Structures are given as structure tokens and as C-alpha cells.
Amino acid sequence: MLRSDLIGAGILLAYYIFVVALPPLFLKLWTRVPREVARKLHHIAYSLSIYPLLTLFSSWYVAIAAASLLVVIGYPALLLIERASWYQSRFIQRKGQKGELRRQLLWVQGSFALMIALFWGLLGVRWQYIVAVSVTAWGFGDAAAALVGKAFGRRIVWPRFLKEPKTYEGTAAMALVSAIAIFLTLTLYASKPWPMSLIIALLVAPVCALVELFSRWGLDTLTVPLITALAIMPLTLLFRLLGW
DSSP states (O other): OOHHHHHHHHHHHHHIIIIIHHHHHHHHHSSSSOOOHHHHHHHHHHHHHHHHHHHSSSSSSHHHHHHHHHHHHHHHHHHTTTTTTTHHSSSOOOOOOTTTTHHHHHHHHHHHHHIIIIIIIITOGGGGGHHHHHHHHHHHHHHHHHHHHHHHOOBBBBBGGGSSBBBBHHHHHHHHHHHHHHHHHHIISOOOOOHHHHHHHHHHHHHHHHHHOOOOOTTTHHHHHHHHHHHHHHHHHHHTTTTT
């Protein structure tokens, strides 16, 4: 078991390096892909790392330890890299937000650890799939909100309440893409009946969009998956009572 966990940690680390970190960097260096597109591809790849975390390890606490491994290795490395003059032009972060990648690293891995502890460690392995559903809804939905909002957004949503202006178009994209992500993950990953998956997706996706809309300081990394999970769980229990 120890051997398989160590192999899993190696695979996870390789995923972070070759799928999460390097492709956005190469896109910035050698293509004309817009900065925001590269950022969100990085974001989606990050969210998909929840699948190796849920499948490669023997227990929930080993999975959390593996998630923490990236922080132990990556945070000091990013702290050193930020001192280099070429950092801003090569790493995908928003202009004027020094340390964004470090903060994202802490928030994402902390969010994953909390979700795994709650819906695998506390509630048991049969609820593990909720982590995958919630994180996937956040990863793809948030990327859609940012890209559609910046490209096509025209109508601003209550800007005085938000740190950054957000748009109705971006929020609608978040709801639509989150619904698709929830439906596909419930159906394909969790093997739930498609009518049940569709109903849950349609009910929960607007909640995802609203939570993302009002989350500030990057907290949507935590708030969207957590609220999504808390919304899906009672609906799943209700369908179980109904015999689905």
C-alpha cells in the first residue's frame, strides 16, 4: 500500500508539472494565445487534478498529504522565482497581482484538502464523488465566466458590491457550463441515472453562478466547490429516498 501511494504521489507531481504548470507557460512563450485564455487553461488543468487525488491513494489522509506535497515544494519555488525580472512576462497571472500563483496554490490545495476531509474522510468513501462533481463544476464554470465575461460581457452586475466588475453574460456562462460539468460528472464518473443528474445539474448550476459572482479575493476556489457539494448532497439523498 505504501508503494502504491508513493507511485501515486509521483504521478500526481508529474501531472502538476507537465499538465498544470508547463503548457500555460509554453503558450505564453511561443504562441499568441491571450493571457486570460492561458490562465484559464491552467485553472481547468488544476481543477482536474482532483481526479488523481481521489483515485491514486489508499485513504483520504494520504490524498491530503499528497495535495500538501505540492505546497511544500511549489510555494518556496514560486517565492524564489518571483524575485526574477522575467517572472511577470512568463508566468500566467493578472497584471499587478504579485504572488497570485502562490495564493492560488494555497487556496486550491486547501480547498481540495477540506473537501476530501469532509466528503471522503468524515462521510465515507461513498460520498467521495461529490468532491469530483463540485470541483469540476467550479473549474470549468469559473473559466467560462471569465472568458465569456471578458470577451462578450456588456452588462455589468452591481459593480459597487464587487471587487472586480462582473457581467450578466459571464454569470450566465458560469451557470451553463457548470450545469454541463455537473451532469457529465454525475453521469459518467458517479454512474448516476441521467434524469437524476440532469435535474441536479439544472438546480445546482445557478447556485454555483451566484456564489462565484459574490465571492471575492479568490475565495471562489473554496466557496463554489463547498456550496455546490452542500447543495448536491441533500438532492442526492432525496432521490435515494424516492428510489432512484
